[in-house]
């Protein structure tokens with residue numbers, strides 16, 4: 001039987017994620033792998049969306065692999081149709097590189113490809129197909145310095161776009177597709193080799209908070225983010241709603 005949010009109901013005593021098909025972008029990265037393991041342990045099927053070459057044989061917690069690349073999001077449509085949840089997790093960090101090429105790439109990978117995938121999911125949801133939830137991994141760089149100007153501007157852009165969609169969608173659109181924003185502090189990975197937290201802890205916290213129904217999921221050792229992020233979301237929401245003009 002489906003739950004109120006339209007997702008299949010797991011058998012009694014099973015985890016909320018049991019039996020769901022979860023697509024994860026950036027799946028070969030540290031957090032992608034950690035989330036894939038956590039979901040698999042919870043009984044979900046993980047579909048790995050990778051921009052690299054998928055392995056020839058099933059590998060680790062990933063049941064199926066799909067290859068994709070930024071700019072070709074439309075080609076993912078058939079694969080998205082079979083998902084219950086899509087986690088948009090891919091990302092790059094240009095560090096101090098502020099050349100036009102580096103900024104272009106950061107905007108394309110971190111913000112614009114995620115934005116396009118989100119739009120595809122919104123269109124699918126209107127037709128009652130595709131994921132019922134999209135989780136968007138931004139970063140506390142949305143509101144805090146991250147010692148990487150290109151990273152900050154790209155994460156702020158996607159963060160604000162997600163806030164706007166969260167604010168201005170109609171009740172109907174909201175019931176068709178749930179958006180959850182993941183705001184994470186520093187954890188160790190290729191993208192951030194000196195992160196304080198480890199990816200497995202972060203993944204565990206994400207699933208825990210999402211399981212409680214949180215739309216804004218914050219995992220960080222920085223207490224300021226717990227205070228500033230909800231305030232920033234509230235401010236953006238009021239601002240967007242206040243100025244929102246619906247077409248007649």
Ligand SMILES: NC(=O)c1ccc[n+]([C@@H]2O[C@H](COP(=O)([O-])OP(=O)(O)OC[C@H]3O[C@@H](n4cnc5c(N)ncnc54)[C@H](OP(=O)(O)O)[C@@H]3O)[C@@H](O)[C@H]2O)c1
Pocket residue numbers: 025026027028029030031032049050051052069070089090091092109137138139140183184185186187188189190191192195199
């Ligand atoms: N580490 C941190 O401190 C931190 C803090 C806050 C937020 N985050 C966010 O968490 C997410 C995961 O980061 P991570 O730390 O786990 O980094 P990571 O280990 O470097 O993983 C990032 C993954 O993104 C995918 N990717 C890289 N370049 C891409 C491209 N050009 N096109 C499409 N996909 C590409 C790759 O996965 P595939 O090869 O499978 O495509 C890569 O493994 C990112 O969005 C990052 O911004 C990280």
